[in-house]
Amino acid sequence: MADLATGRGDIWRFGPFLFNPAAFELTRNDESVSIEPQSLRLLDYLIRHRDRVVSREDLVDAIWQGRAISDWAISAAIKALRVSLSDQQKDRQYVRTVHSRGYRFVADVRIEGARPPVADEKDPPIVLVRLFRAPSGTTDTGYLADGLTDDLITSLSRQTGLRVLSYNASRAMAAGGPPANVAVDHIVDGSVRQLDETIRINVAILEPTGTQQIWAERFDLTRASLLAGHDRIGDRLVDVLLPGHESRRLEPRGTRNSAAYDAYLKGRYAYFRYEPAAFAEALTHFTQAADLDPGFADAYAQQAYCRTTLFVFGLPGADKTLDRAEALARKAIDLDERSALGHARLGWVLGYLGQPEAVTAAFDTAIACDPHDPEVLLAYGETMNRLARPRRAEPLLQAAFAKDSYHPPSWEFPKGHTKVLLEDFDSAIAHFLSVLDRVDRFIPARVQLARAYWEAGQQDDAIKMVEEIRLRAPKYSLAHAERMFPYPVAHERNRLLEALSGAGMPMVRHDP
Numbered sequence: 001m002a003d004l005a006t007g008r009g010d011i012w013r014f015g016p017f018l019f020n021p022a023a024f025e026l027t028r029n030d031e032s033v034s035i036e037p038q039s040l041r042l043l044d045y046l047i048r049h050r051d052r053v054v055s056r057e058d059l060v061d062a063i064w065q066g067r068a069i070s071d072w073a074i075s076a077a078i079k080a081l082r083v084s085l086s087d088q089q090k091d092r093q094y095v096r097t098v099h100s101r102g103y104r105f106v107a108d109v110r111i112e113g114a115r116p117p118v119a120d121e122k123d124p125p126i127v128l129v130r131l132f133r134a135p136s137g138t139t140d141t142g143y144l145a146d147g148l149t150d151d152l153i154t155s156l157s158r159q160t161g162l163r164v165l166s167y168n169a170s171r172a173m174a175a176g177g178p179p180a181n182v183a184v185d186h187i188v189d190g191s192v193r194q195l196d197e198t199i200r201i202n203v204a205i206l207e208p209t210g211t212q213q214i215w216a217e218r219f220d221l222t223r224a225s226l227l228a229g230h231d232r233i234g235d236r237l238v239d240v241l242l243p244g245h246e247s248r249r250l251e252p253r254g255t256r257n258s259a260a261y262d263a264y265l266k267g268r269y270a271y272f273r274y275e276p277a278a279f280a281e282a283l284t285h286f287t288q289a290a291d292l293d294p295g296f297a298d299a300y301a302q303q304a305y306c307r308t309t310l311f312v313f314g315l316p317g318a319d320k321t322l323d324r325a326e327a328l329a330r331k332a333i334d335l336d337e338r339s340a341l342g343h344a345r346l347g348w349v350l351g352y353l354g355q356p357e358a359v360t361a362a363f364d365t366a367i368a369c370d371p372h373d374p375e376v377l378l379a380y381g382e383t384m385n386r387l388a389r390p391r392r393a394e395p396l397l398q399a400a401f402a403k404d405s406y407h408p409p410s411w412e413f414p415k416g417h418t419k420v421l422l423e424d425f426d427s428a429i430a431h432f433l434s435v436l437d438r439v440d441r442f443i444p445a446r447v448q449l450a451r452a453y454w455e456a457g458q459q460d461d462a463i464k465m466v467e468e469i470r471l472r473a474p475k476y477s478l479a480h481a482e483r484m485f486p487y488p489v490a491h492e493r494n495r496l497l498e499a500l501s502g503a504g505m506p507m508v509r510h511d512p
Helices: 036-048 056-063 071-084 139-157 167-175 222-241 258-271 276-292 298-311 323-337 340-352 357-368 374-386 390-403 409-419 423-437 443-455 459-472 478-484 488-500
Strands: 011-014 017-020 025-028 096-099 102-105 111-112 126-129 188-196 198-206 214-222
Touching: 011 188, 017 036, 036 056, 036 071, 036 102, 056 071, 056 102, 056 409, 071 096, 071 390, 071 423, 102 459, 126 139, 126 167, 139 167, 139 188, 139 222, 139 258, 167 214, 214 222, 222 258, 258 276, 258 298, 298 340, 298 478, 323 340, 340 357, 340 374, 357 374, 357 478, 374 390, 374 409, 390 409, 409 423, 409 443, 423 443, 443 459, 443 478, 443 488, 478 488
Parallel strands: 126 188
Antiparallel strands: 011 017, 011 111, 017 025, 096 102, 188 198, 198 214
């Protein structure tokens, strides 16, 4: 069906709002509205197809380019748009849900001519930083490329004149260009190679299609100059993307020790693989980073996270208690009370220790330190699940997905966990299957899926899932499940154990 409006010079007025698709700008009573790029893309699509109900499948194809996106992610995106439009009354003024069919934009829309540009008015350019490339099979430069990508995204996103797509978006798009419906003004592209003692970094800025280069520069660094080199590359990019703009310096990374920073990047690269052996490897690197710089707060915070993971999964090298993990998280906060990572990791540990009030305080402080970090919101939500507070988890997870629609597969798990606690088994099963379609080794999803099957009356499927868990993790038992999901509420703990026991999981304890 043809769009109702096709001219990109048109401006759409509805209620007190004015939406300029060409400028990618929304105003209310002539004042700019703070709104995420994804919400603007969603608004654009809904207005263009306002003559009909838009299905969830339509939105997946148009906004997410057909990627595997859950109903929750779509609902969170719709909710974020409604918040920006102040459309939160029961009787929706703008975006109405049509039960079992989808959504429709219902406000009257007037099409106006293109607004003449205001002198010196500029829309912040949107930037995609592609994952920097490294020669295949070279782990020595792979972690450097990953760390540089993350550093540049963080550095550029702090500039008031730029809008930068997230690290998860960069990973989702890999080396390709942005989808046609994602408005991007510039693509930052680059590669990292090691030549003897020299680390050669090639950086380019491409126009939106990714086919034409508009700037390029080469930087030769050593491991000792990585920190300063990353800053220099970020500054040069700002010079080109925002001519005449004074670069806003990042807050200190927590270390000025290049060797400690190098070890930290290796640890971060390892734990993002989300593999059992990788957590032990990551812990070694983070420990080395803290040894090289005893004042490096985030290195202690990441040790706390790795030790918690080893403990919960019962992996080789795990501590027998979480005492050390908690002490490391607290040390990170003692060293830097503004470390969002430190407070978030402390909240994660305390969740397993069953301290709900302390968990809330830790995560609320983390959000206050960095209100834009979706990973903190996600960890907060899943911790609430493990404290058997799914209704508290739900809005936190919705906020996490509204801030970043591009996410790793494991992010789907907390949403399924919330649904199984709320006894919405069909939704829970769909979420867990979505996780396993992309990360079949993710044992927590298999455990909760077996539980969801059993409680939904699908006993045969539950038994098969427990058998699959036992094949992949022969020592896994009810004791491990109880450690992994330490519900402080007896009813929830009993639900889990009764379901898994009924499906055939043994109660054999295997100490790590």
